[in-house]
Amino acid sequence: MSTPAVPSDASEVYRRYLSAVMLHGHASAKACELGATDLYALNILQLTGPMTPGELGTRTGLTTGPTTRLIDRLEQAGYVRRAPDPGDRRKVIVEPIGKPADLDRVMAPARQRIGELLRGYSPEQFEVLFDYFARATDAYQEAAEQLRSHNAG
């Protein structure tokens, strides 16, 4: 638990913050026995909402074969479910399930700590934080999209 050189720079604080978020994310995935691609797809589904396997494959950068088995794994683990498209019976819609199986249990410690942390702020401060959360969500999503298109192009 050796605290390595107290970072006074704002950029360094933010970098460590991102590292901690990613670190916890990976630890959660490991605890759920979830692969990297699986978690990746799960995040995409949670952000963009239900979509067809084809679109999910495009976004993850996978071809159709691995995409099918990816969905199989997620469905078997209880994270998503396949629903038929009412308008086009060829299509399948993959939608995340509200209460995931293990991920919720694994996220509980972090959720509690962050919850306590957030409750320590005043309503005005709380509003600032969630304003940032909402805007940063778009920023990261756009940046990720930019990375994806740049890499595919």
Next chain:
Amino acid sequence: MSTPAVPSDASEVYRRYLSAVMLHGHASAKACELGATDLYALNILQLTGPMTPGELGTRTGLTTGPTTRLIDRLEQAGYVRRAPDPGDRRKVIVEPIGKPADLDRVMAPARQRIGELLRGYSPEQFEVLFDYFARATDAYQEAAEQLRSHNAG
């Protein structure tokens, strides 16, 4: 780009925020041709500081064999370097290098967007945000540690 039901719930906003951060992290890793474990180890090193391969192996949950090759990959990609321990010549100290190779370039778009976003806040708001960043870093790190020990025990 169908925006899926505007979330008004704070918990949902935060969940989407975390998903976006993870999503961007994975996209960055993919753009750098970096494996999941590699990024995981890199985050550990960036948070905890230099450590021996043994400790890194313990933290990543890997045995000694894969740990050595993990460090090989990171060293070859220019993210870390091996330094001898001055006190114990059996040991090697793995330390992250200040200017990583590709990761910095890939993170640039996100860094710019977040930078602009943060510059839009007043000094008081800025302070609130970075207070949260610092505290959340500890919270996530502790939660990740808890997950690791619980999974290992």
Next chain:
DNA sequence: AGATTTCTCTTCGCCAAGGAAGAGATTAGG
């Protein structure tokens, strides 16, 4: 109605990553 296109799922082969066991080198203790 028939043909073409679109979409999902299945099968086969390959490669990267991790686990287990052993070797070499160094430090600590009797």
Next chain:
DNA sequence: CCTAATCTCTTCCTTGGCGAAGAGAAATCT
């Protein structure tokens, strides 16, 4: 000085996930 313990690195084997090609089902167009 010699033995035991610690740490890193090497080698072999197995597992898991991905890519490519093909099959089946359904919608669209002529």
